Amino acid sequence: MIRWRRGEVREIRREWPGALEIEVAVDDGARCRALAYPPLVGRPEPGDTVLLNTTALAMGLGTGGYAMVVAIPDRLPQDPSGPGHLVKARYTPLQATVLGADEQDSPHHEVLREADSLDGMPVVVADLHSALPAILCGLYLERPAARVAYVMLDGGALPAWFSMACAKLRDIGWLTGVVTVGQSFGGDLEAVTTHTGLLAARHILHADLTIVAQGPGNLGTGTKWGFSGVSSGEAINAAGVLNGRPVAALRVSEGDLRERHIGVSHHSLTAYGRVALTRADVVVPELGGEFGARVERQAEPLGERHNLVKVQVDGLYDALRASPVGLSTMGRKLDQDLAYFLTSAAAGRHAATLLPA
Known part of the structure:
Protein backbone atom coordinates (compact mmCIF):
# COMPACT_ATOMS: atom_id res chain seq x y z
CA MET A 1 0.00 0.00 0.00
CA ILE A 2 2.89 2.38 0.71
CA ARG A 3 6.28 2.43 -1.00
CA TRP A 4 8.80 3.58 1.59
CA ARG A 5 12.21 5.07 0.82
CA ARG A 6 14.92 6.77 2.85
CA GLY A 7 16.91 9.60 1.31
CA GLU A 8 19.06 12.65 1.84
CA VAL A 9 17.96 16.18 1.00
CA ARG A 10 20.26 17.67 -1.65
CA GLU A 11 18.60 21.00 -2.35
CA ILE A 12 15.53 23.12 -1.81
CA ARG A 13 14.02 23.77 -5.23
CA ARG A 14 11.18 26.16 -4.39
CA GLU A 15 8.66 26.92 -1.68
CA TRP A 16 5.30 28.56 -1.14
CA PRO A 17 3.15 28.99 1.99
CA GLY A 18 2.86 25.65 3.76
CA ALA A 19 4.92 23.61 1.28
CA LEU A 20 8.52 22.98 0.28
CA GLU A 21 9.72 21.24 -2.89
CA ILE A 22 13.07 19.51 -2.47
CA GLU A 23 15.40 17.23 -4.37
CA VAL A 24 16.27 14.01 -2.57
CA ALA A 25 18.90 11.37 -3.27
CA VAL A 26 17.34 8.04 -2.30
CA ASP A 27 19.13 4.92 -1.10
CA ASP A 28 19.46 3.36 -4.55
CA GLY A 29 21.31 6.43 -5.86
CA ALA A 30 18.42 7.86 -7.85
CA ARG A 31 17.18 11.40 -7.32
CA CYS A 32 13.56 12.41 -7.01
CA ARG A 33 11.39 15.44 -6.47
CA ALA A 34 9.74 15.44 -3.05
CA LEU A 35 7.25 17.62 -1.24
CA ALA A 36 7.28 18.47 2.47
CA TYR A 37 4.67 20.27 4.53
CA PRO A 38 6.64 22.04 7.28
CA PRO A 39 3.56 22.49 9.52
CA LEU A 40 3.31 18.69 9.65
CA VAL A 41 6.88 17.38 9.53
CA GLY A 42 9.15 20.37 10.13
CA ARG A 43 11.38 22.10 7.61
CA PRO A 44 13.85 19.84 5.79
CA GLU A 45 17.28 21.28 5.03
CA PRO A 46 20.09 20.05 2.74
CA GLY A 47 21.87 17.14 4.42
CA ASP A 48 18.81 15.98 6.38
CA THR A 49 17.76 12.36 6.24
CA VAL A 50 14.09 12.07 5.28
CA LEU A 51 11.61 9.21 5.15
CA LEU A 52 9.57 9.25 1.96
CA ASN A 53 6.32 7.83 0.69
CA THR A 54 7.03 7.31 -3.02
CA THR A 55 3.74 5.64 -3.95
CA ALA A 56 2.29 8.45 -6.11
CA LEU A 57 5.64 8.97 -7.81
CA ALA A 58 5.94 5.29 -8.67
CA MET A 59 2.39 5.23 -10.03
CA GLY A 60 3.11 8.16 -12.32
CA LEU A 61 0.24 10.26 -10.98
CA GLY A 62 0.15 13.68 -12.61
CA THR A 63 -1.16 15.94 -9.84
CA GLY A 64 0.36 13.83 -7.07
CA GLY A 65 3.63 13.05 -8.81
CA TYR A 66 5.84 13.82 -5.85
CA ALA A 67 7.50 11.68 -3.26
CA MET A 68 6.04 12.88 0.06
CA VAL A 69 8.18 13.60 3.11
CA VAL A 70 6.74 11.59 5.99
CA ALA A 71 9.31 12.50 8.64
CA ILE A 72 12.70 14.02 9.32
CA PRO A 73 13.66 11.37 11.89
CA ASP A 74 16.82 13.03 13.20
CA ARG A 75 15.17 16.40 13.81
CA LEU A 76 11.55 16.17 14.89
CA PRO A 77 9.42 19.33 14.96
CA GLN A 78 8.23 20.87 18.20
CA ASP A 79 4.92 19.80 19.67
CA PRO A 80 2.00 21.99 18.58
CA SER A 81 0.84 24.64 21.00
CA GLY A 82 -2.42 26.44 21.43
CA PRO A 83 -6.05 25.36 21.07
CA GLY A 84 -7.41 23.02 18.45
CA HIS A 85 -9.39 19.82 18.89
CA LEU A 86 -10.46 18.91 15.36
CA VAL A 87 -8.52 15.89 14.15
CA LYS A 88 -8.13 15.64 10.37
CA ALA A 89 -6.67 12.83 8.30
CA ARG A 90 -8.08 10.88 11.24
CA TYR A 91 -6.51 7.60 12.32
CA THR A 92 -3.77 7.82 9.71
CA PRO A 93 -0.09 8.04 10.72
CA LEU A 94 -0.15 11.77 9.94
CA GLN A 95 -3.40 12.73 11.66
CA ALA A 96 -3.19 16.35 12.73
CA THR A 97 -5.10 18.56 15.15
CA VAL A 98 -6.38 21.90 13.91
CA LEU A 99 -8.48 24.68 15.39
CA GLY A 100 -11.91 24.50 13.81
CA ALA A 101 -13.79 27.73 13.28
CA ASP A 102 -16.86 25.92 14.58
CA GLU A 103 -15.38 24.34 17.73
CA GLN A 104 -15.88 25.65 21.25
CA ASP A 105 -12.37 27.04 21.71
CA SER A 106 -12.56 29.05 18.52
CA PRO A 107 -13.03 32.83 18.69
CA HIS A 108 -15.60 32.33 15.92
Missing part, protein backbone atom coordinates in the same frame (compact mmCIF):
# COMPACT_ATOMS: atom_id res chain seq x y z
CA HIS A 109 -17.69 29.77 17.80
CA GLU A 110 -20.30 32.31 18.91
CA VAL A 111 -20.74 33.51 15.33
CA LEU A 112 -21.23 30.01 13.98
CA ARG A 113 -23.19 28.49 16.85
CA GLU A 114 -26.49 29.88 15.63
CA ALA A 115 -25.56 30.76 12.04
CA ASP A 116 -28.10 29.18 9.71
CA SER A 117 -28.21 31.23 6.50
CA LEU A 118 -25.93 32.41 3.70
CA ASP A 119 -28.26 35.36 3.12
CA GLY A 120 -28.58 34.61 -0.57
CA MET A 121 -24.82 34.49 -1.21
CA PRO A 122 -23.98 33.00 -4.64
CA VAL A 123 -22.09 29.72 -4.35
CA VAL A 124 -20.34 28.48 -7.50
CA VAL A 125 -19.71 24.73 -7.43
CA ALA A 126 -17.21 22.99 -9.71
CA ASP A 127 -15.94 19.43 -10.08
CA LEU A 128 -12.21 20.09 -10.43
CA HIS A 129 -9.80 22.38 -8.60
CA SER A 130 -8.49 23.63 -11.94
CA ALA A 131 -11.78 25.46 -12.47
CA LEU A 132 -11.08 27.80 -9.52
CA PRO A 133 -8.86 30.41 -11.25
CA ALA A 134 -10.97 30.29 -14.43
CA ILE A 135 -14.16 31.00 -12.47
CA LEU A 136 -12.38 33.92 -10.82
CA CYS A 137 -11.28 35.28 -14.21
CA GLY A 138 -14.88 35.41 -15.39
CA LEU A 139 -16.11 36.88 -12.12
CA TYR A 140 -13.50 39.62 -11.79
CA LEU A 141 -13.96 40.66 -15.41
CA GLU A 142 -17.45 41.80 -14.37
CA ARG A 143 -17.08 42.56 -10.63
CA PRO A 144 -13.44 43.38 -9.79
CA ALA A 145 -14.23 44.49 -6.22
CA ALA A 146 -15.97 41.29 -5.10
CA ARG A 147 -14.81 39.43 -1.98
CA VAL A 148 -14.46 35.73 -2.80
CA ALA A 149 -13.78 32.76 -0.53
CA TYR A 150 -12.88 29.22 -1.52
CA VAL A 151 -14.30 26.21 0.32
CA MET A 152 -12.05 23.24 -0.38
CA LEU A 153 -13.63 19.80 -0.27
CA ASP A 154 -11.68 16.66 0.61
CA GLY A 155 -12.08 14.67 -2.61
CA GLY A 156 -8.62 15.54 -3.94
CA ALA A 157 -5.51 16.70 -2.07
CA LEU A 158 -6.16 17.00 1.65
CA PRO A 159 -3.63 19.78 2.45
CA ALA A 160 -4.57 23.16 0.97
CA TRP A 161 -0.81 23.84 1.04
CA PHE A 162 -0.45 21.60 -2.03
CA SER A 163 -2.10 24.25 -4.20
CA MET A 164 0.32 26.88 -5.47
CA ALA A 165 -2.67 28.52 -7.15
CA CYS A 166 -4.41 29.10 -3.80
CA ALA A 167 -1.26 30.62 -2.32
CA LYS A 168 -0.91 33.04 -5.24
CA LEU A 169 -4.61 33.91 -5.39
CA ARG A 170 -4.62 34.75 -1.67
CA ASP A 171 -1.43 36.77 -2.06
CA ILE A 172 -2.89 39.01 -4.77
CA GLY A 173 -6.25 39.36 -3.05
CA TRP A 174 -8.30 37.31 -5.51
CA LEU A 175 -9.27 35.08 -2.59
CA THR A 176 -10.15 36.56 0.77
CA GLY A 177 -9.50 33.17 2.33
CA VAL A 178 -9.59 29.39 2.01
CA VAL A 179 -11.81 27.22 4.22
CA THR A 180 -10.85 23.55 4.40
CA VAL A 181 -13.69 21.18 5.28
CA GLY A 182 -14.16 17.50 6.00
CA GLN A 183 -10.78 15.75 6.06
CA SER A 184 -9.00 18.55 4.16
CA PHE A 185 -6.88 20.94 6.19
CA GLY A 186 -4.42 23.83 5.98
CA GLY A 187 -6.84 26.60 5.02
CA ASP A 188 -7.12 30.03 6.61
CA LEU A 189 -10.11 28.56 8.44
CA GLU A 190 -10.92 24.93 9.25
CA ALA A 191 -14.44 23.55 9.45
CA VAL A 192 -16.07 20.20 10.14
CA THR A 193 -18.53 20.14 7.24
CA THR A 194 -19.26 21.84 3.93
CA HIS A 195 -22.17 23.54 5.67
CA THR A 196 -20.08 25.18 8.40
CA GLY A 197 -17.41 25.93 5.81
CA LEU A 198 -19.92 27.92 3.76
CA LEU A 199 -21.22 29.69 6.85
CA ALA A 200 -17.64 30.56 7.86
CA ALA A 201 -16.98 31.97 4.39
CA ARG A 202 -20.02 34.20 4.68
CA HIS A 203 -20.00 35.26 8.33
CA ILE A 204 -16.29 35.19 9.21
CA LEU A 205 -14.55 35.98 5.92
CA HIS A 206 -17.48 38.19 4.87
CA ALA A 207 -17.40 36.82 1.35
CA ASP A 208 -19.76 38.19 -1.27
CA LEU A 209 -19.42 34.92 -3.18
CA THR A 210 -17.92 31.50 -2.47
CA ILE A 211 -16.47 28.90 -4.82
CA VAL A 212 -16.64 25.23 -3.78
CA ALA A 213 -14.48 22.52 -5.34
CA GLN A 214 -12.26 19.65 -4.29
CA GLY A 215 -8.55 20.23 -3.79
CA PRO A 216 -5.98 19.48 -6.51
CA GLY A 217 -6.35 15.97 -7.87
CA ASN A 218 -9.39 13.89 -8.63
CA LEU A 219 -10.33 10.26 -8.18
CA GLY A 220 -12.32 8.52 -10.88
CA THR A 221 -12.94 4.93 -11.88
CA GLY A 222 -14.73 5.23 -15.21
CA THR A 223 -18.00 4.21 -13.55
CA LYS A 224 -21.21 6.20 -13.21
CA TRP A 225 -20.86 6.77 -9.46
CA GLY A 226 -17.23 6.04 -8.61
CA PHE A 227 -15.67 9.50 -8.74
CA SER A 228 -14.84 12.06 -6.09
CA GLY A 229 -16.70 14.83 -7.92
CA VAL A 230 -20.01 13.38 -6.71
CA SER A 231 -19.42 15.79 -3.83
CA SER A 232 -20.16 18.73 -6.15
CA GLY A 233 -23.82 17.66 -6.21
CA GLU A 234 -23.81 17.47 -2.43
CA ALA A 235 -22.31 20.98 -2.27
CA ILE A 236 -25.22 22.29 -4.35
CA ASN A 237 -27.57 20.84 -1.73
CA ALA A 238 -25.59 22.41 1.12
CA ALA A 239 -25.69 25.84 -0.52
CA GLY A 240 -29.41 25.56 -1.13
CA VAL A 241 -30.43 24.36 2.31
CA LEU A 242 -28.49 27.28 3.82
CA ASN A 243 -30.34 29.84 1.71
CA GLY A 244 -27.51 30.42 -0.70
CA ARG A 245 -27.80 30.81 -4.48
CA PRO A 246 -26.19 27.69 -6.02
CA VAL A 247 -24.49 28.03 -9.41
CA ALA A 248 -23.30 24.84 -11.10
CA ALA A 249 -20.19 25.05 -13.28
CA LEU A 250 -20.27 22.28 -15.86
CA ARG A 251 -17.21 20.21 -16.59
CA VAL A 252 -16.87 20.52 -20.36
CA SER A 253 -14.00 19.36 -22.53
CA GLU A 254 -13.08 19.27 -26.19
CA GLY A 255 -9.52 18.08 -25.52
CA ASP A 256 -10.03 15.06 -23.28
CA LEU A 257 -9.30 11.77 -25.04
CA ARG A 258 -11.95 9.90 -23.05
CA GLU A 259 -15.38 9.87 -24.69
CA ARG A 260 -17.20 10.04 -21.34
CA HIS A 261 -15.69 13.49 -20.76
CA ILE A 262 -16.14 14.97 -24.26
CA GLY A 263 -18.69 17.77 -24.26
CA VAL A 264 -20.43 17.73 -20.88
CA SER A 265 -18.63 15.22 -18.67
CA HIS A 266 -20.62 12.36 -17.19
CA HIS A 267 -19.38 13.67 -13.84
CA SER A 268 -21.52 16.79 -14.23
CA LEU A 269 -24.50 14.84 -15.53
CA THR A 270 -24.46 12.54 -12.51
CA ALA A 271 -23.58 15.11 -9.82
CA TYR A 272 -26.04 17.76 -10.97
CA GLY A 273 -28.60 15.49 -12.61
CA ARG A 274 -28.90 12.87 -9.87
CA VAL A 275 -27.19 14.01 -6.65
CA ALA A 276 -28.16 17.70 -6.53
CA LEU A 277 -31.73 17.89 -5.26
CA THR A 278 -31.73 21.67 -4.76
CA ARG A 279 -32.51 23.81 -7.80
CA ALA A 280 -29.42 25.58 -9.10
CA ASP A 281 -28.43 27.79 -12.01
CA VAL A 282 -26.57 25.50 -14.42
CA VAL A 283 -24.41 27.68 -16.65
CA VAL A 284 -24.34 26.59 -20.29
CA PRO A 285 -21.71 28.53 -22.28
CA GLU A 286 -22.54 29.70 -25.78
CA LEU A 287 -19.50 28.13 -27.42
CA GLY A 288 -20.94 28.12 -30.92
CA GLY A 289 -20.45 25.65 -33.75
CA GLU A 290 -21.10 21.94 -33.74
CA PHE A 291 -19.32 21.43 -30.42
CA GLY A 292 -21.34 24.18 -28.74
CA ALA A 293 -24.54 22.59 -30.02
CA ARG A 294 -23.41 19.26 -28.57
CA VAL A 295 -22.84 20.82 -25.16
CA GLU A 296 -26.31 22.38 -25.20
CA ARG A 297 -27.94 19.07 -26.15
CA GLN A 298 -26.09 17.20 -23.40
CA ALA A 299 -27.07 19.81 -20.81
CA GLU A 300 -30.77 19.78 -21.72
CA PRO A 301 -31.77 16.94 -19.32
CA LEU A 302 -30.44 18.99 -16.40
CA GLY A 303 -33.22 21.48 -17.10
CA GLU A 304 -35.72 19.07 -15.56
CA ARG A 305 -34.54 20.03 -12.07
CA HIS A 306 -32.36 23.13 -12.59
CA ASN A 307 -32.40 26.50 -14.34
CA LEU A 308 -30.32 26.32 -17.52
CA VAL A 309 -28.65 29.71 -18.00
CA LYS A 310 -26.97 30.41 -21.33
CA VAL A 311 -23.98 32.72 -20.98
CA GLN A 312 -21.99 34.40 -23.73
CA VAL A 313 -18.24 33.86 -23.71
CA ASP A 314 -17.22 37.06 -25.53
CA GLY A 315 -14.16 38.57 -23.85
CA LEU A 316 -13.53 35.59 -21.61
CA TYR A 317 -10.57 34.29 -23.61
CA ASP A 318 -8.61 37.49 -23.03
CA ALA A 319 -9.54 37.39 -19.34
CA LEU A 320 -8.28 33.81 -19.11
CA ARG A 321 -5.03 34.65 -20.89
CA ALA A 322 -4.45 37.34 -18.27
CA SER A 323 -4.96 34.90 -15.39
CA PRO A 324 -2.51 35.60 -12.55
CA VAL A 325 -1.91 31.86 -12.13
CA GLY A 326 -1.25 29.19 -14.73
CA LEU A 327 -4.29 27.44 -16.15
CA SER A 328 -4.07 23.67 -16.52
CA THR A 329 -6.52 20.78 -16.30
CA MET A 330 -5.37 17.18 -16.54
CA GLY A 331 -2.12 18.49 -18.03
CA ARG A 332 -3.91 20.50 -20.74
CA LYS A 333 -3.24 24.25 -20.94
CA LEU A 334 -5.65 27.01 -21.94
CA ASP A 335 -5.43 26.56 -25.71
CA GLN A 336 -5.38 22.76 -25.47
CA ASP A 337 -8.81 22.64 -23.83
CA LEU A 338 -10.28 26.10 -24.28
CA ALA A 339 -13.86 24.88 -23.87
CA TYR A 340 -13.13 23.73 -20.32
CA PHE A 341 -11.81 27.08 -19.18
CA LEU A 342 -14.42 29.14 -21.06
CA THR A 343 -17.17 27.11 -19.38
CA SER A 344 -15.70 27.72 -15.92
CA ALA A 345 -15.22 31.43 -16.64
CA ALA A 346 -18.81 31.65 -17.88
CA ALA A 347 -19.97 30.35 -14.48
CA GLY A 348 -18.02 33.14 -12.83
CA ARG A 349 -19.51 35.69 -15.23
CA HIS A 350 -23.04 34.55 -14.41
CA ALA A 351 -22.36 34.53 -10.67
CA ALA A 352 -21.27 38.16 -10.94
CA THR A 353 -24.77 39.08 -12.11
CA LEU A 354 -26.21 37.65 -8.88
CA LEU A 355 -24.25 40.00 -6.63
CA PRO A 356 -26.00 43.08 -5.25
CA ALA A 357 -25.36 46.24 -7.28
